[in-house]
Amino acid sequence: MFILRFLARRLGQGAIIIFLVSALIFTLLRVVPGDPVRLMVGGMAPDTLVEEIAAEMGLRDPIYVQFGRYMGKVLQGDLGESFVRPASGAAVGGASFDDATRGERAKVLDLIAETAPMTLQLAVLAMVFALMVGVPIGVWGGLYPGRLPDRLALYTSSLFVSLPNFWLGIVLALLLSVKLNLLPAIGYRGFSYTILPALVLAVEIAPFIIRTLTVSVAGVMGQTFIDIARVRGLSRNQIVFRHALKNSAVPLLNLLGVQFSMLLGGVLVIEFIFDYPGLGLLTINAVMQRDFPLIQGIAIVTAAVFVLINIAVDLLATAIDPRLDY
Amino acid sequence: MDRRSFLRYGALAGTALGAARINPDFFFSSAFAQESRPLVFLSAENITGNWDPTAHTTLSQTNIEGFVMGYLTRAPMRPEEPDKVVYELATEITELDAHRLQIKLREGVTFHDGKPFTAEDVKATFEYGAKLDRPKQVYPGGPETFSVETPDDHTVIVDTSKGGYGASLFIFLASYLPILSAKDVAEGPKGPLSQRLNGTGPFRFVEQRGNDTVMEAYDGYFRGAPKVTGVTFSFVGDATTRMLSLMNGQADVIERLEPEQVETLEARDDIKISRLVSVENKYLWFRCSKPPFDDWRVRKAACHAIDRSMIMEIMGSAGEASSNFVSPIKFGYIDLENYPEYNPEECQRLLAEAGYPNGEGLPELEYITSTGFYPKTKEYGELIAALLQEQGFPVTLNVMEVAAWNERLYDRPGGGPGHMVDCGWATGSPEPDLVLRTHFHSTAKRICGIVDPEIDAALDAERDAPSLEARKESLQTNLMPMLADKAPALSLFTSVLIHGMRTNVEGLFIYPDGQSDASQTTLG
Numbered sequence: 001m002f003i004l005r006f007l008a009r010r011l012g013q014g015a016i017i018i019f020l021v022s023a024l025i026f027t028l029l030r031v032v033p034g035d036p037v038r039l040m041v042g043g044m045a046p047d048t049l050v051e052e053i054a055a056e057m058g059l060r061d062p063i064y065v066q067f068g069r070y071m072g073k074v075l076q077g078d079l080g081e082s083f084v085r086p087a088s089g090a091a092v093g094g095a096s097f098d099d100a101t102r103g104e105r106a107k108v109l110d111l112i113a114e115t116a117p118m119t120l121q122l123a124v125l126a127m128v129f130a131l132m133v134g135v136p137i138g139v140w141g142g143l144y145p146g147r148l149p150d151r152l153a154l155y156t157s158s159l160f161v162s163l164p165n166f167w168l169g170i171v172l173a174l175l176l177s178v179k180l181n182l183l184p185a186i187g188y189r190g191f192s193y194t195i196l197p198a199l200v201l202a203v204e205i206a207p208f209i210i211r212t213l214t215v216s217v218a219g220v221m222g223q224t225f226i227d228i229a230r231v232r233g234l235s236r237n238q239i240v241f242r243h244a245l246k247n248s249a250v251p252l253l254n255l256l257g258v259q260f261s262m263l264l265g266g267v268l269v270i271e272f273i274f275d276y277p278g279l280g281l282l283t284i285n286a287v288m289q290r291d292f293p294l295i296q297g298i299a300i301v302t303a304a305v306f307v308l309i310n311i312a313v314d315l316l317a318t319a320i321d322p323r324l325d326y
Numbered sequence: 327m328d329r330r331s332f333l334r335y336g337a338l339a340g341t342a343l344g345a346a347r348i349n350p351d352f353f354f355s356s357a358f359a360q361e362s363r364p365l366v367f368l369s370a371e372n373i374t375g376n377w378d379p380t381a382h383t384t385l386s387q388t389n390i391e392g393f394v395m396g397y398l399t400r401a402p403m404r405p406e407e408p409d410k411v412v413y414e415l416a417t418e419i420t421e422l423d424a425h426r427l428q429i430k431l432r433e434g435v436t437f438h439d440g441k442p443f444t445a446e447d448v449k450a451t452f453e454y455g456a457k458l459d460r461p462k463q464v465y466p467g468g469p470e471t472f473s474v475e476t477p478d479d480h481t482v483i484v485d486t487s488k489g490g491y492g493a494s495l496f497i498f499l500a501s502y503l504p505i506l507s508a509k510d511v512a513e514g515p516k517g518p519l520s521q522r523l524n525g526t527g528p529f530r531f532v533e534q535r536g537n538d539t540v541m542e543a544y545d546g547y548f549r550g551a552p553k554v555t556g557v558t559f560s561f562v563g564d565a566t567t568r569m570l571s572l573m574n575g576q577a578d579v580i581e582r583l584e585p586e587q588v589e590t591l592e593a594r595d596d597i598k599i600s601r602l603v604s605v606e607n608k609y610l611w612f613r614c615s616k617p618p619f620d621d622w623r624v625r626k627a628a629c630h631a632i633d634r635s636m637i638m639e640i641m642g643s644a645g646e647a648s649s650n651f652v653s654p655i656k657f658g659y660i661d662l663e664n665y666p667e668y669n670p671e672e673c674q675r676l677l678a679e680a681g682y683p684n685g686e687g688l689p690e691l692e693y694i695t696s697t698g699f700y701p702k703t704k705e706y707g708e709l710i711a712a713l714l715q716e717q718g719f720p721v722t723l724n725v726m727e728v729a730a731w732n733e734r735l736y737d738r739p740g741g742g743p744g745h746m747v748d749c750g751w752a753t754g755s756p757e758p759d760l761v762l763r764t765h766f767h768s769t770a771k772r773i774c775g776i777v778d779p780e781i782d783a784a785l786d787a788e789r790d791a792p793s794l795e796a797r798k799e800s801l802q803t804n805l806m807p808m809l810a811d812k813a814p815a816l817s818l819f820t821s822v823l824i825h826g827m828r829t830n831v832e833g834l835f836i837y838p839d840g841q842s843d844a845s846q847t848t849l850g
Contacts, residue, residue, distance in 0.1 A: 047738055170566060177574040186562070186571040275562050275571075277536055285563070288727055 006315070014307030021303040022074070022296065026067050029292050074300065079108035080293035082286075108297035111282060116301070119271070119278035122194050122201065123263040127256070129202035134209030141210065142217025142248070143240065153214045157207035169200045169273040187275045197274045201267065205259050212255045216248040223247075250317050257313030261306040364542070364556035365831070365844055368568045370582040370699060372561045373539070377531075378519040379504050380460040385752060385840055386561065389581075390539050392754075392841030393557050394438075395504030396526030398429060398448070399497075401756050403655040403838045405603055409756055411497070415443065415505055415526065419497055422483070424792040427493035429500070431480040435548045437507045438530040445476035450508035452484065452496075460515075464503045466495045466759065466789055491790045492797065498657060498757035528552045528845035537561040553833075553848045563698070569826070572597060578831050578849065581840060583824040584701050585642040591826050598831075603646050604823040604838045605653045606752030607761070608700065610693075610710065610816045615775035616741035618680070618688055625813040627676035628746075629666035631717040637706045637818055644701045645819040651766075651809050653820045655838055657756040657794075658801035664810045673717050685718020694724045695748035696731035703748055706818070721746075737775035747773060750821060754839030758801060759789060766814055776814040784808050 037054040054060050058069065073080060085106040141153030176196060177185035183196050220226065221244055229239045271280030279298060286294040371386035379391050398416040413419075418430040435443040452474050456465035465472070471489025476482055486493045505526065510519045518524070523531040529541035529552065542556035562568050569587050571577035573594070583591070583599070591597045612619040612628070619625050638647055648654050649665040674684065682688050693714075695707040704725050711723040724744065726734070734743040753760035764770050767785050768777040784805040791797035825836055833846040 047740075170570070173570045173574070178570065181574065184576060185574055186567055186576050187560070272564055273567055275564070275567050290730075290733075 003315070006318075007311070010307075010311045010314070014304070014311065017307055018300060018303045019071075022071065022300050023067060025296055025299040026070065027063055029295060030063050030066070070296070077109070079112070079297035079300070081105040081107055082111060082294045083291045084289050085111065085291070085294070108293050111294060112279065112297055112301050115277060115279050115282045118188065118276065119267055119280060121191075122198055122267060122271075122276065122278055123260060125194050125198035126201035126205060126263060127260060129198055130205040130209055130259075133202065134206040135213065138210040138213025139217050139240070139245065139248075141214035143221060145214075145218040145221075150214060150218075153210050157210040160203050160210075161207040163203060165200055165204050166269050166273055168203060169197070169270055172196055172200060173274070185274060188277050193274075193276070197267075197270045197276050200270055201263060205263070208255055208259060209252065212252050213248060216251045217244060220244045220247045246320065250321050253313055253317050253320070257309050261309050362555055363849070364540075364558045365554045365579065365834075365847060365849065366571075366577045367557060367559045367842070368562045368571055368577045368580045369559060370561075370563075370565070370568070372537070372563075373534075376520045377523050378515055379506070379523075380455050380457075380462045380464075381515065381520065383462050386559075388754065389840050389842065390531075390541075390559050391504050391523065391525070392527075392837070393529040393541055393559070393844060394523040394525045394527045394531050396435070396443070397502075397504055398431075398500035400837070400843070401498070401501040401754070402835075403605060403756055405655055408655040408659070409657060411501065415448075416500060419500065421494055423493075425485060425487040425493050427484045427486075427496050429482040429484070429496075431482065432548065433480055435526050436546055437524055437526055438544055438546075439507065439509075439524050441507055441509055443505070443526050444479040444508075445482045446479075446508040447505055448482045449474040449476055450511040451503060451506045454506065454511045455503045462503075464499055464760070466491050466499075466763075491786075492792055494794050494797070495757070495759070495789065497794075498755045499760075502753060502755035502757065502760065528843075529557050532556075547845065549845060552845045554844060557844055572826050572828065575828065577828075579825055579827040579834065579842070581823070581825050582699070582701065583644075583826050585644050585824075587826070588643060588824055596829050597826055598829050600823075600825040600827065600836055601643065602823045602825075602836060602838050603653070603655055604752060604821045604840070605655060605754060606750045606821040606823070606839070607648065607651065607653050607817045608645070608748070608750045608819055608821055609651075609773075610818060611747045611749060611765075611773040612813070612815060613737070613741050613745050613747070613775055614814050615737065615777065616745075618682070618691075619745060621680050622812045623676045623680040624682065624688075626666055626811075627673045627680065627717070628714060628719060629813050629816045630669040630673035630676065631714050631719065632710055632816065632818075633668035633713060634818060635668070636709055636713075640702055640706045640709065641819060644822050644824060646822050648817065648820040650806060651815070651817050652758045652761050653838075655756065656758045656761070658758045658788075658798050658806070660802045660806065662806055662810045664807050666810065666813060666816065670717060677718065682718075685720065688718070688720055691719055691721045691746065692724055692744035693721050693746040693748075694726065694731060694734055694744040696728050697725050699728050700748075700750060700821075707748060735773060737771055737773055741775055742773065749773060752821075752839050754837055754841055759785070762805065762809070763789070766809060774814045776812075778812060778814075781805075781808060781812065781814075 037050050037057070037059060051060070058066060070080070082105050137153050137156055140149040144150055173185040173196060176182045184193050185196050187193060226239060226244060229243055267278060267280035268284055270276070271278050272284050275281065283295070283298050286298065369386040369389065371384065373387045373390065374382045374384050376382065379395065396415045398414060399411045399419070400414050402410055402412060404410070415432050415435060416429050417432050420428045422428050429448065431443070431445060431448065437443060452465065453469045454460070455463070456467070456469045457463065458468045467489045472484055472486045473488065474482060474484055484493055484496050506519065507524050510517060510524055513519070526548070528544055528547045528549070530544040532540040532542050537560055539559040540556065541559065543552040543554065545551045562571065565584060565587065568577065568580040569591065572580045572591070588599055592599055612625045614620055614625070634647070638645055649661045650659055652659055677683060677685060693707065693711055695703045697704045707723050707725065711721045714721045735747060735749055736742055751761050751765070763785050765772050765774060766776055766781050768782050771777065788797050788800035788805050791800050823836070823838060823840060827834065830850040832848045832850055835843040
């Protein structure tokens with residue numbers, strides 16, 4: 001019963017958040033300069049034609065009317081069609097207003113469904129790399145607060161957090177791909193193309209994992225039950241791995257939830273630099289082309305994923321520590 | 327050994343054995359395999375999504391057409407021989423008289439869909455490509471101004487008597503519009519033409535996969551099957567990403583290199599650079615249909631405020647100085663004696679004459695330019711804005727990303743946005759009218775929006791000249807000097823097309839509009 005009540009409450013809150021995000025994005029997109037119809041019809045088309053098509057598409061109605069119409073369709077699972085992309089999914093521009101392919105624009109949901117798994121793969125791999133680096137350094141630092149491992153953890157995370165990701169991306173591509181020919185860097189033609197961008201993203205996430213773990217492990221190790229465990233005759237490894245780590249995991253889990261959601265939005269620069277065909281690249285192109293339905297669709301899906309991940313994280317945290325009440 | 331240890335060691339041993347069976351190639355090797363493979367070409371510009379060659383003026387898509395489509399002739403347009411024409415689907419072009427042109431066609435050529443290439447395809451292409459409603463209308467007048475006869479399957483006679491202009495105009499245009507299949511044309515602009523490319527060129531269009539245009543070698547190509555298995559033409563928006571792809575071997579050819587990138591790449595043994603004076607001039611377009619640039623004196627004053635030698639310093643190897651409204655490799659080019667040069671005194675004299683002494687009384691002026699596609703636009707845009715401000719023009723430079731700039735580029739009823747716009751214009755033919763008529767005749771006036779009966783008359787006069795020689799004279803002594811006087815735009819310089827390619831790419835011929843011929847290309 002607890003889980004059902006919990007899910008009902010959190011999903012309800014999530015729906016409100018998604019609604020507010022959609023309303024905000026929808027309004028902002030229509031307020032900023034740049035008429036998508038002008039892009040659709042081509043620069044040479046007269047203003048009267050632009051107005052005619054805009055009126056036909058309902059783009060000159062009041063914003064709340066447009067939003068109501070849009071949300072009505074979203075509730076039926078229809079995120080609309082891209083303004084500019086044909087069904088092939090190519091990023092296009094400069095078409096004429098008499099473009100015969102307009103009838104077969106790509107569906108926003110299809111475009112997101114094609115690219116989201118790519119970004120998910122990138123995000124999961126980045127998270128795995130970040131955990132591989134962050135957990136040992138963070139735990140080690142937490143076990144020896146104020147001593148060398150702690151300082152090492154601090155310096156490492158400070159160094160990582162100071163590296164701009166676009167710079168690191170280019171440098172790593174030059175080093176690992178151009179100089180050493182170890183990894184491919186640009187585009188996607190197989191799993192190996194995910195490794196390099198994931199490494200760059202991992203460097204971005206690892207400092208948060210290291211700092212969170214250092215602090216939480218150090219905090220847990222100072223608690224009474226750890227002292228008692230020693231009295232009970234448990235070995236240090238047993239104390240650390242069976243008791244301390246489990247108790248330190250809750251803040252890390254919350255952090256991972258937030259970081260993972262941030263990753264889905266934070267891949268923009270990385271995917272652009274590596275020409276990685278995920279949600280980030282799709283978003284950048286959509287913004288450059290004023291592709292309103294696509295931007296809205298991505299925003300709604302990202303918001304929904306953010307909400308769902310946080311619900312899952314809270315559920316997991318409750319499972320680890322039943323005292324928590326969300 | 328206790329039970330727990332046994333299980334632990336057993337699991338470790340199992341993992342070790344399993345790891346040995348994982349194929350590491352899955353993770354690492356595929357990107358650098360050097361087996362027979364397609365040529366990978368990275369483009370700086372996206373495509374339109376409509377494959378009809380008459381439906382767009384987008385360079386990247388024209389480059390794709392260069393691989394797939396066949397042309398009656400090709401124009402290599404090298405500076406030493408700008409008028410040279412290489413026969414492709416045509417084998418002979420003869421001027422029967424001033425208004426009649428006979429084109430003999432190659433036999434034994436087939437389209438990629440299996441249809442034999444005949445005179446009906448040329449007739450259909452000429453008539454369709456001349457329609458005034460086509461966004462890339464290429465022939466000198468609408469289809470009613472000429473007729474096409476097909477005495478047999480491999481002879482075409484173009485008669486321009488109805489239009490009153492010389493048939494020789496079709497000579498240069500023959501290397502501009504690709505030949506379409508009459509069957510496709512018959513189904514109109516909403517038919518198969520818009521859905522896929524169907525040509526007679528060395529590569530067959532397979533599909534558009536995301537941002538990749540996939541083409542494969544066409545075994546039935548009349549000059550023999552290409553040596554590479556195909557061409558993958560991809561849009562990659564970021565210049566650094568394109569360069570890294572070339573450096574790590576993922577790309578074979580990249581286009582539109584920035585001068586700084588050239589320096590980096592030239593230092594490497596595995597990369598070579600191709601530099602070509604292009605058919606593209608870069609222009610400062612004035613919006614001639616609204617004040618203050620509806621007055622030629624204000625336009626010319628602005629031209630005299632700009633020191634083009636300083637722009638050339640910024641452009642470095644990516645630009646070539648020229649003093650005309652077309653590229654030096656276009657038919658009829660001449661360094662114009664009256665081309666407006668930097669002259670602050672003349673600028674001030676013209677401003678005062680127009681009623682704006684020292685720029686007083688001029689409205690706030692917006693100068694629109696783009697960043698991300700053409701090299702150095704922002705840098706020289708800032709210079710031009712500063713030079714104009716120095717002479718009293720209240721100019722604000724507005725730098726936009728390509729999509730927003732593209733949206734504001736063209737003329738509209740009542741005048742396009744802003745007062746000045748930066749843009750280049752490239753057309754893959756020596757034909758100067760593809761620039762001059764397109765931009766300065768009152769029926770087209772794509773960007774500047776000029777309506778001037780004298781310019782119209784001069785354009786018609788050179789078009790109607792009875793021979794190529796007479797036409798050249800009309801261009802050089804009447805139209806071009808008149809344009810320099812009336813200054814509907816200022817051509818700043820001619821672009822130099824810079825491609826980077828891997829040294830193992832042999833036999834790739836690049837045309838000055840960016841199209842490539844990869845039919846003889848090998849990846850050594």
